[in-house]
Amino acid sequence: MTPAPLLVLAFGNPGRGDDAVGPLLGDKLAGWLVDQRADDVEVVVDFQLNIEHALDLVGRRRVLFIDARASGEAGARFESVSAQADASYSTHAVSPQGLLEVHAKVVGGASPRAEILSVRGESFELGAPLSAAANEGVEAAWRGLIDWVVRARGVSEALCA
């Protein structure tokens, strides 16, 4: 099967308060894509990034990671991300930068263009609901997410023209 050119990797634990931001946005996007009958974007939702997600990057043109953010300014934020050795690897979780580095190691060649969409969270307790601040951030992130899909598709069309 040929992979979809665009990949959205949303991750976080839906049972840990604002850590649910990633799965929430990922599931919502998956539903939106079904309504659109679109197959050019694949959405993968998981608890955390693992080494084997590097294989999900194979054959992609662009990748968007979605995660909750424990620090920084309130709201949603887009950032570019590139491959970088991940010194934080200690169990079976890896950062987006580390994942891109693993992709380069195990697959070789250029990594796909990648960005992170993050939403600032306040509460990450087990069983806690989404905080009001994270809720606001999710609304802004959703608009940005749809915009990202539209823009990413546009790049494809420009390249094909």
Place this chain on the structure above:
Amino acid sequence: MYENLETATETIGLQRLAIEPVSRVEGHGKVTLLLDENRVVRQARLHVVEFRGFEKFIQGRPYWEVPTLVQRLCGICPVSHLLAASKATDFFVSGNQPISPTATKLRRLLHFGQMLQSHALHFFHLASPDLLFGYDDPVPHRNVVGVLTDHPEIGLIGVKLRKFGQEVIRVLTGKRVHGTGSVPGGFNKPLSQEERDYLKSDILTVLGWAAHGLAIARQLYLADEPANRGFAAANSNFLSLVAPDGGLELYHGGIRVKDAAGGIVLDHFDYRGYNAILHEEVKSWSYMKFPFLTALGKEQGWYRVGPLARVNNCDHIPTPRAEAARVDFMAQGAGQPVQATLAYHWARMIELLHCAEAIAELLDDPEITGTDLSRSGKPLREGVGVIEAPRGTLFHHYKIDSNDLVTMANLIVSTTSNNTAMNESVRAVAAECFDGREISEGLLNRIEVAIRAYDPCLSCATHAVGKMPLSIEAIAPDGDVVSRLVKGGNGELSREAVL
């Protein structure tokens, strides 16, 4: 054997060293070593310090929620809890009527996918760095990224095997982690021809990877066999399910127990009566219970579960390549069970090969794409479900009331069954590897290596979700901290001078 080190006869004046928590093991664990004035270990214990009480949490919930709910116990082996709970709650739908053949095969396929991905994670991601690089390799390098850098062919096999196992899970349940699929009374979604063909397209390659992984595990163990045989040694009984013909059985069978010499203690015991043969001892210093075989008593009745137990206990493995590997493995014991703790990894990879073979057979079975998925019968109000999870025998036991709400839940997870064995191995390492001087990261890791041979995951047993910082403290007999070794979230070690 170092049973005498579980509890020191006199603890006053003993220095205390703590390793807290154990890294690359999910859930919080803590190891304490009490030393005498000559810095000789007098007491060593593995404590599990978090508790979430999942059995209480389940009570009051409708039974049909339980299989999906209990998956949240664990991010590594959620499917094992899904399946054990499904088997237990089948009784609430279909009574003693068996579920349909297709549903059984879909559950088996799901289970083999889960075992394959979990064993790949355990061996390649968590254990292979220690075995390939040595216990004293720098922490930032001694992980799966280090393996991918230095041994890309080995690392890539591990990554791809895990990915395939997760694909089996995703196809059958809709998600890689915490999907649905298995439900009380059967399975909720058939496997389409297209999905079957998609999984089949990779299976020959997967079989090759599995065989290669087994060869690596075997080679790493045999490379220093005497040392590996003695490391964290613990002679024990073994408990597992076996098939009616004595074959390796991961999904459904009767309980077999062998003693340390290989004698049959119990055979083909109906697991629904597990309460009659197991007793769970509570100790004041750990949240994790200590199960033992009632007939043998708590001193002699502790046992080990998991790959080593299963391979030791069975008479054969019902797939050809894994069976040949079992015969080769059992030669290490010369007619008796293999007791080496590090042999868990070799046995684990034999099972991984068996899972790959079993997946190939199931994908060739026409019944796997059938659509008869559920059964109903005269419902019962009590159900026990037992499977062989990646780390060992997993017991789920529920009772429901007339409103179909859970009134009682009891789970015995494999980590709990291995609790005494893990403590025994920790004591052996502490007694043999600690030279009485400053505690080192090497000692810390040797203890972790012993625990990791059984289990990378303490969270099921404590029903907790843990974090991974690591600190070691040396506390003098007067209570002052004289040394502290800290492992940060980035894997770097720092040694703080304490005045």
